Amino acid sequence: MTMSGELLTGNLAAAWGARLAEVDYVPAFPITPQTEIVETLAGWCERGDLAARFVTMDSEHSMMTAAGAAAAAGARVFTATSSQGLLYAFEVLYTVAGWRVPLVLVNVSRALAAPITLESDHNDVLAARDSGFLQIHAETCQEVLDSILIAYRIAEDQRVCLPAIVNMDGFYLSFTREPVSRPEPDRVRAFLPPYRPSHLGFKASRPQALGVAVLNSVGYSHFRYQMHLAAMNALAVHQEAADDFARLFGRRYDLVDGYRLEDAEDVLVMSNAFATKGKAAVAAARARGRRVGLLRLRVIRPWPSAAITQALKGRRTVAVLDQNLAPGLGGILYQEVAATLGGEPDRPRALCSFVGGLGGRNIAEGEFEAIFARMAEAGERGRGVGPILLYTEEDRRQMDQWVTIAGNR
């Protein structure tokens, strides 16, 4: 197999996504592991490679406010953040979503403090899942770039008009180079028409107020529900965009990404970069005779209930491996998958919940094998298990050692 394209980190791929989308405005604030994205864009803007206005802001809160305001004024806006930065921008996420401004925000997932760590899990981006932003979660550096283009196309569609987050894992994608093929700018222009939302734009002679006070619960319900309907429209709009994208660039993206599902009796559900490891584990388990498959959740908002149900109904066991933790509940995506299947008459016999990869902790092949074994047992019993943390004897020994060094024993 010959490789085309070039080696790019996820961060570079994200910067290229913004550049190929020919964005007009980039408000920025640095935060590891995202900084390389805005540094790259800053350099391109300075050298004139990208005809965008690049502005460094005093915080992510200001950054998101500026991003929303510029998008409302009619600019195509790109910005990026990570982890604590996303949380600092949090109230503005809801605000700009209510303005219905179709900007794209790349979030480079990193586990939230405290305690502090630098590697990825998804509590940051999932905290924003109810904000009204669309969410596309990428598995590869190529998918980061492609998803940014797709995200603009969906977000700017008049049937949607909502901002979008494209998510990638810190370190595992952001700092990892792998082959990425860059789309031709002319073809990108054919895929992504100019930004012209009907309700936005700036005209000095014609002032308008966005996101006004309604001070009235009927008006509030109406507009909030319009956001829901807009997000639901994104399911069909995504498919149209994905079809055009496949035609123009030869790469196909669906709402969910199935791997070896055809005759799988047990299916593991994952998202983001670690799904690559999950696919390898499925292939290895298949070689040992287990009929397993993997479903990767790609578009998380809107939630593609029909596609998920279609992929998971009739299976013996479905397990969700969440790379996040809601203390006091368990895995977040497990809840959503279980709720989706709850109304399905042909639902799996057993639903299982696993939590792993917190703070970027590796998930070893042997751990996947342990998951598959538990799934098979659960399916035979007809009763699910979980949440089960991927935590080994070795983890325990290491913890004992650190607690001793920290002087706490």
Added chain:
Amino acid sequence: MVRIRFHGRGGQGAKTAARLVATAAFLEGWMAQDSPLYGAERRGAPMTAFARLDRAPIRERGMIARPDLVVVADDSLLADPAAHVGDGVEADTVVFVNSEQAVTQLLERAPCPGRLLTGDLTGLVLAQLGKAGALSGPLGAVAARLVGLSETNLRTALVMELGELGLPVPVIEQNLSMAHACFELVQPVPLRQNGDRPGQPASLRTPTYEPPTSGTARISALANVTVRKTGGWRTFRPVLDPEKCIGCWMCYLHCPDGAVRMTGATHPLIDYDHCKGCLLCVEECPTLALISEREAGLVRRSS
């Protein structure tokens, strides 16, 4: 259950009035519940407050759509459609309006389907305090009297609620004596006992997507603040004595509604169509060139 709805303007004391009657009823052994609905929290803007009193546990919350008793802090509210004083008022609803005018006079200007009563609480406050002041004590007292609560419990409620607001003892004393006057002003009225009415099953409708031009909370119409006249909010108006004015612009600077214009002769000109009567200008004028005058009559829009 007795459902009482107070209508006032921001700053007039309707919220505290609702607390007073609820506390008095609670002291009397009733179940009670009270809550305010502020709206835009703009001084002078119409607002409402609610009190529910019952012998049994109260299984209602929030706004009162069909009140048994309505207490209106000022007759100007009757003429303000944004105040919704008449909402849910039926023939057997008792409506008390603070007004100098008699029932027949009021009815000529503002038809009211309920059983209308009036009394001049503002006059009482002016006589007692020597100046304009919040109406919470008198409004609460009138409501307590109309539903038949005892003066003793109302007095305790006044001391508790006004004390909690941090009012000085002399002001509380004045409110106690105003409350006594209110107990003489009105008599308990028979309130309807059949206020409960079964709800009709709602017919739910499925919302459909609208393009963001109409499906987004935005305003693209031109500014219409000049059309929205707030002059009717006034119960007191600022009046200029040109002799005393030194043209210092303080009134202009402090008016929250831009209702003061400085003329070529450097003297202020008040736009009575939009002056809402907050009297900030009167407070800020260093030479006492602005004084407040009580508005007369029901409709007092422009000069």
